[in-house]
Amino acid sequence: MKNFKVNFKSKKTSKVKSILAVALVALFGSSSVFAQDKNADEEIAKKLANPVASLISAPFQNNMDFGIGEHDGARHTMNVQPVVPIKLSKDINLITRMVLPVVHQDNVTGYGNSESGLGDMVLSGFFSPAKTKNGLIWGIGPAFLVPSATNKMLGTGKFGLGPTFVALKQQNAFTYGFLVNQIWSVAGDVARADVNEFYFQPFATYNWKSGAGASAxxxxxxxWMDNSTTIWITPSISGVASLGKQKVQLSAGPRFNVAAPAAQKAKYGFRASITFIFPE
Structure with a gap:
């Protein structure tokens, strides 16, 4: 993993420039250079705003967070998040989602410390009606925590499970809703702390006919184990583009860490992502 190490402090300027470049392409690319079919791009963008849409996609979400804790640490997290829908019947779909983090961090666990590797994987399955009514969409199912971390400092060492639920409404150009899960550890390293975590993600998106969008x-x-709360707020801009025959969505925006334990609180962060889209 040595080649994965990044000198965050010396590359902050270039990272910011890269984020801005991605943002400009994401916002304007679909309506100028890359867009081939605006109606199709608008429909794809609306499906991507829906976590349980019947659409195969492969998002790669890159989070860069700086000024973490007392040692001014930095963390780079690439979340690999494939989404695969499975048609169970004419009325019910199963939407499978995976989140696998690839992490490198410096000066987070202590001054001069550096960790790289995989984090713990979260697998979710949403049973969702194939047909919507009045724009209301929902899905419910299990969530699993898999101790896939390759470094002790990057994971929990525990298997976990619990329920997950998503509900949203799509009305004209707007999509708004929330996703929630609760995971408890059920097995794993007995020397590690138990897991009892609640996750809540409200979201809202506005999509233009070009496929560009703005979201928050x-x-x-x-x-619940140590009664600590972590909150991130992430506004972003996005756009659907065609890279040759491959449809993608590009998005970028800042991250604001408004609450966290002192040792994990970041001063600022950025998010940029590319999603490979495979329409039916």
């Missing part, structure tokens, strides 16, 4: 989401994690 809050991510709240409540750790």
């Amino acid at each position: 989401m809050m991510e709240l994690t409540q750790n």
Whole structure:
């Protein structure tokens, strides 16, 4: 993993420039250079705003957070998040989602410390009606915590499970709703702390006919074991583009860590992502 190490402090300027470049392409690309079919791009953008849409996609979400804790640490997290829908019947779909973090961090667990590797995987399955009524969409199912971390400092060492639920409404150009889960540990390393975490993610998106969009989401994690709360707020801009025959969505925006334990609170952060889209 040595080649994965990044000198965050020396590359902050170039990272900011890269984020701005992605943002400009994401906002304007679909309506100028890349867009081939605006109606199709608008429909794809609306489906991507829906966590339980019947659409195969492969998002790669890159989070860069700086000024973490007392040692001014930095963390780079690439979340690999494939979504695969499975048609169970004419009335019910199963939407499977995976989140696998690939992490590198410096000066977070202590001054001069550096950790790289995989974090714990979260697998979710949403049973959702195939047909919507009045724009109201929902899904419910299980969520699983898999101790896939390759470094002790990047994971819990526990298997976990619990329920997950999503509900949203799509009305004209707007999509708004929330996703929630609760996970308890059920097995794993007995020397590690138990897991008892609640996750809540409200979101809202506005999509233009070009496929460009503006969105905002809050991510709240409540750790019931130590009674700590972590909250991130992330506004972003996005756009659907065609790279040759491959449809993608590009998005970028800042991250604001408004609440966290002192050792984990970041001063500022950025998010940029690319989602590979495979329409039916």
